């Protein structure tokens with residue numbers, strides 16, 4: 001049974017059920033997802049950490065054909081986040097080798113410039129403006145294109161194809177064409193980076209892969225598309241939800257505007273309380289495993305409710321006392337966390353500086369939520385200044 005709540009901190013949580021049980025009365029419970037599939041929901045902080053770090057809770061077993069799929073959009077079985085053990089470690093080393101702190105910091109100036117351009121365009125377009133279409137969605141896509149090395153001239157077509165990654169089960173010739181086009185495009189791009197490497201992530205992946213034992217072009221295409229899938233909606237939705245929380249609380253916004261040094265700590269609190277990734281991907285066990293007072297059987301999906309776990313009180317009773325799990329934990333912990341943090345901090349700082357009187361132009365009870373999927377987000381968020 002679910003004890004999901006519709007409202008947390010005075011804000012609606014959206015279409016996904018979020019078991020949030022700070023008192024720990026039922027840390028593991030059987031519940032049904034919006035698509036009707038039953039899952040073990042783990043929403044206690046300590047148990048959530050255990051499931052994410054315990055290799056008996058396997059990602060590869062969860063994508064096996066006989067395990068029910070908890071979401072219509074699941075990463076493919078050969079994606080980095082669907083592999084276990086050595087196969088995962090090999091890919092992870094390659095991506096981590098290319099995703100260095102230096103490479104992420106070097107993106108800082110690009111993020112600042114692109115965010116400023118988008119804010120200029122928003123100001124010029126008049127108010128009220130849609131913060132999702134104007135800022136939260138285009139910024140991470142530009143950053144990913146820049147990072148992957150998609151040439152400027154191709155970015156417009158790329159922008160049209162990317163949504164297909166989030167609707168892979170979608171029917172219709174148009175979707176199949178877009179899926180073909182983006183795969184074909186990435187294959188060609190990787191071929192050209194092999195011949196003429198640049199300073200971008202794909203060239204770095206090719207080089208790292210060559211040092212680790214070659215990746216085929218197909219593996220590189222899957223990896224680049226996995227990065228786009230992992231890094232686009234999650235960041236766009238997180239920027240939107242961060243502004244929703246901030247603008248819902250004008251005193252909090254004013255404090256940040258007056259002292260931008262508070263932004264990094266505020267970003268962590270926004271990630272904890274209003275995460276765009278409210279759940280982990282599902283896990284499955286290959287033999288019965290005892291978790292708290294239940295026995296998980298093979299074939300039963302297990303989901304960590306990160307948003308609920310983030311609200312478990314620590315030993316001194318403080319709900320904000322534990323480091324949050326919004327970027328996961330263990331071998332699959334988010335590789336893009338530093339990049340997401342950098343984008344969030346930059347966009348919050350620049351936006352409050354540019355629009356010191358930014359306010360919601362929406363009734364929070366009428367928010368336009370995206371359908372339940374891997375991330376929580378809004379289709380639009382109107383603001384004025």
Ligand code: HEM
Nearest residue numbers: 080081230231234238277280281327328332334335336340
């Ligand atoms: C606010 C934005 C983001 C959030 C909330 C987020 C959240 C997460 C979470 C919870 C996981 C672990 C899932 C699990 O174990 O079931 C994960 C994994 C991952 N994330 Fe992120 N992510 C974000 C942004 C990004 C970005 C910008 C990138 C890269 C461009 C990225 C790349 C990845 C990759 C590659 C993995 C899989 C790692 C592995 O399996 O070893 N993420 N993310």
